[in-house]
Amino acid sequence: MTNSKAMAPSDITAANRRGKNRKVLVHTLEYIFLAFMTFWALIPIWSCVVTSFKTADEYANTNVMTMPKNWGYFNNFIAAWNKANMGLAFWNSLLVLVVVLTGSILISAMLAFVLNRFKFPGNGLIRNLFLFATLIPGVAMQVTVYKIMYALNFINSLPGYMILLMGTDVISIYIFLQFFENLSVSLDESAILDGCTYFGVFFKILFPLLKPAIVTVLILKGVGTYNEYYNANLYLQDKSLYQVVSTCLYTFTGPMGSQYNYICSGVLITIVPVLIVFLLCQKQIYRGLAAGSVKG
Amino acid sequence: MEHNNKRTLGQRFRSIRGQQTIVTVLFMIAPVTLLILFTYLPFAKMIQFSFYKMKYIGRVKWIGLQNYLAVFTPTDIPEDDILGSLKLSLFYLGGAVVQIALALLLAAILTSGLKHTAFFKGALFFPYLVGGIAVGFIFKFFFTHGFVFDTLLTALGFKLSNLPYWLSDERVNNIMLSATSVWRYLGQNIILFIGAMMSVDEDVYEAGAIDGANAWQKFWHITMPSIKTIVVLNLILSISGSISAFEPPYVITNGSFGTATYFVKMDHIAHVNQQVGLASAMAVVLMVIIILVTLLQKAVTHFLLDEDVNGHTYRERRIAKKRAAQDTRKGGRLS
Numbered sequence: 001m002t003n004s005k006a007m008a009p010s011d012i013t014a015a016n017r018r019g020k021n022r023k024v025l026v027h028t029l030e031y032i033f034l035a036f037m038t039f040w041a042l043i044p045i046w047s048c049v050v051t052s053f054k055t056a057d058e059y060a061n062t063n064v065m066t067m068p069k070n071w072g073y074f075n076n077f078i079a080a081w082n083k084a085n086m087g088l089a090f091w092n093s094l095l096v097l098v099v100v101l102t103g104s105i106l107i108s109a110m111l112a113f114v115l116n117r118f119k120f121p122g123n124g125l126i127r128n129l130f131l132f133a134t135l136i137p138g139v140a141m142q143v144t145v146y147k148i149m150y151a152l153n154f155i156n157s158l159p160g161y162m163i164l165l166m167g168t169d170v171i172s173i174y175i176f177l178q179f180f181e182n183l184s185v186s187l188d189e190s191a192i193l194d195g196c197t198y199f200g201v202f203f204k205i206l207f208p209l210l211k212p213a214i215v216t217v218l219i220l221k222g223v224g225t226y227n228e229y230y231n232a233n234l235y236l237q238d239k240s241l242y243q244v245v246s247t248c249l250y251t252f253t254g255p256m257g258s259q260y261n262y263i264c265s266g267v268l269i270t271i272v273p274v275l276i277v278f279l280l281c282q283k284q285i286y287r288g289l290a291a292g293s294v295k296g
Numbered sequence: 297m298e299h300n301n302k303r304t305l306g307q308r309f310r311s312i313r314g315q316q317t318i319v320t321v322l323f324m325i326a327p328v329t330l331l332i333l334f335t336y337l338p339f340a341k342m343i344q345f346s347f348y349k350m351k352y353i354g355r356v357k358w359i360g361l362q363n364y365l366a367v368f369t370p371t372d373i374p375e376d377d378i379l380g381s382l383k384l385s386l387f388y389l390g391g392a393v394v395q396i397a398l399a400l401l402l403a404a405i406l407t408s409g410l411k412h413t414a415f416f417k418g419a420l421f422f423p424y425l426v427g428g429i430a431v432g433f434i435f436k437f438f439f440t441h442g443f444v445f446d447t448l449l450t451a452l453g454f455k456l457s458n459l460p461y462w463l464s465d466e467r468v469n470n471i472m473l474s475a476t477s478v479w480r481y482l483g484q485n486i487i488l489f490i491g492a493m494m495s496v497d498e499d500v501y502e503a504g505a506i507d508g509a510n511a512w513q514k515f516w517h518i519t520m521p522s523i524k525t526i527v528v529l530n531l532i533l534s535i536s537g538s539i540s541a542f543e544p545p546y547v548i549t550n551g552s553f554g555t556a557t558y559f560v561k562m563d564h565i566a567h568v569n570q571q572v573g574l575a576s577a578m579a580v581v582l583m584v585i586i587i588l589v590t591l592l593q594k595a596v597t598h599f600l601l602d603e604d605v606n607g608h609t610y611r612e613r614r615i616a617k618k619r620a621a622q623d624t625r626k627g628g629r630l631s
Binding site: 027033034037040041042043044047048051063113120130137140141142143144145150163166167173199230247249250260275278286289 | 312324330338342345406410427447487586
């Protein structure tokens with residue numbers, strides 16, 4: 001008994017030290033692996049940053065990974081901004097974002113409200129129709145959507161493009177549907193007893209409570225809309241009038257296809273707004289993704 | 297008096313029902329119209345067009361199943377071999393499997409109590425937010441001969457003259473394209489897996505630690521079972537994802553040098569060749585495949601993953617039932 005008592009402390013400290021050493025080793029390996037993967041995640045973007053600060057002479061005569069001499073050389077950014085007419089692109093993208101996000105949020109929240117709160121014939125059918133729509137790959141449909149857009153006179157029309165983006169949005173509906181399930185019906189009932197109409201219930205009582213879901217949709221749908229290029233390229237063909245941020249980079253194809261000091265600057269200009277949003281709302285983005293994936 | 301009261305109640309009820317109807321109709325007009333206009337009308341038209349030989353404008357001719365035959369007929373001309381382009385999905389499927397494995401590992405590391413991981417997490421995730429066209433330019437630049445990737449490899453001792461042209465050499469270009477897709481979506485996977493891992497009860501880990509489980513055992517016996525649903529879902533989703541792989545070849549190589557996946561080919565046939573009928577048939581075929589994969593996913597989640605209140609899956613319940621039946625039979629014989 002005394003023997004084991006005398007033995008124990010030194011044994012434990014030795015085991016502890018071994019355990020600690022092992023832990024330090026494992027953590028070091030984990031950090032090395034993280035750093036290795038992070039290197040690959042960042043190097044494509046970092047090489048762009050390096051290149052966009054180089055003068056034409058430096059770009060032509062140094063290796064792409066050589067650091068620029070002057071980190072204050074912004075001429076490439078100015079040139080890229082002007083060549084790709086990015087002022088117009090940002091203005092158009094802003095309009096698209098404001099209209100599409102407002103429209104999408106209202107439309108999906110209203111639909112989710114009705115589907116969640118009221119029992120009516122066809123409720124299940126409409127849910128299933130929206131669910132089935134997610135199975136149809138978007139690109140596959142463009143062949144015939146194009147014909148419809150053409151018939152509606154929506155080619156080269158910013159409003160037409162906005163309406164198209166609002167119409168193909170099932171994830172927002174599911175985020176709102178999930179959220180409504182956790183909002184008690186007694187809220188509606190007590191408001192109705194107080195003489196409120198259903199319009200009042202939705203706009204005055206429930207809509208403000210949807211704030212977390214709205215933030216999620218704003219971020220997810222916002223980034224998606226800002227980056228959307230396939231439909232923009234297809235339906236906003238007159239680039240001199242209707243180009244958006246994602247498609248303005250197309251200016252750099254063709255004869256300018258190898259002037260990477262301009263191209264990289266252009267690419268970075270389009271990335272900066274997303275980076276700012278990301279740095280400001282990191283937590284909401286992570287949470288939103290998890291929420292959006294549950295049904296997705 | 298009493299009678300009067302009932303009537304007002306009834307009126308009130310009617311008016312609430314009336315309101316509900318009005319709100320239902322009003323709130324649904326916009327979304328349902330949009331859904332029909334941009335999903336179901338094109339869907340119906342797509343099926344219709346697939347039986348015709350037609351362009352966007354001009355004469356339309358009924359040709360029955362010929363478009364479908366063209367989709368399924370293998371040819372030696374790579375430009376016309378539509379079904380053959382589905383082989384390229386294997387590259388993207390491989391990429392997706394690597395991506396899920398890496399994401400699991402990284403998510404496990406990021407949730408293992410390591411400090412100062414916010415930067416790594418953010419850096420790994422950020423590529424997901426970069427737009428498609430920008431990704432295209434970034435990787436055209438990255439893989440240009442003698443540029444970023446080659447510089448890194450020569451720094452490791454490779455000779456530039458021995459390195460292939462990553463985007464035009466058909467031995468490597470599809471692998472590189474699927475790698476760019478891993479680059480872009482790895483972080484999103486990590487975030488999803490972290491979310492699932494964080495929902496595991498801390499106490500279970502503590503109990504495991506007391507029982508002397510090491511990190512690997514904890515991962516395999518505690519973490520994995522609780523996140524298997526999301527892992528399996530992602531694996532199955534990656535099947536339909538890789539069949540419909542589109543973006544990397546579309547924005548980086550524009551489908552040249554043997555990188556045209558099924559969708560890139562379809563897009564080209566639809567918008568450059570304007571063979572609307574053929575493209576529609578291709579879309580229908582792919583959609584059937586995707587629906588089959590989704591049904592498979594539903595079946596797998598239903599039979600293997602959906603747990604009842606006791607945490608048993610359908611399969612486990614079946615086995616338990618069988619055993620119970622055997623036991624009662626045995627029991628009967630004994631008595």
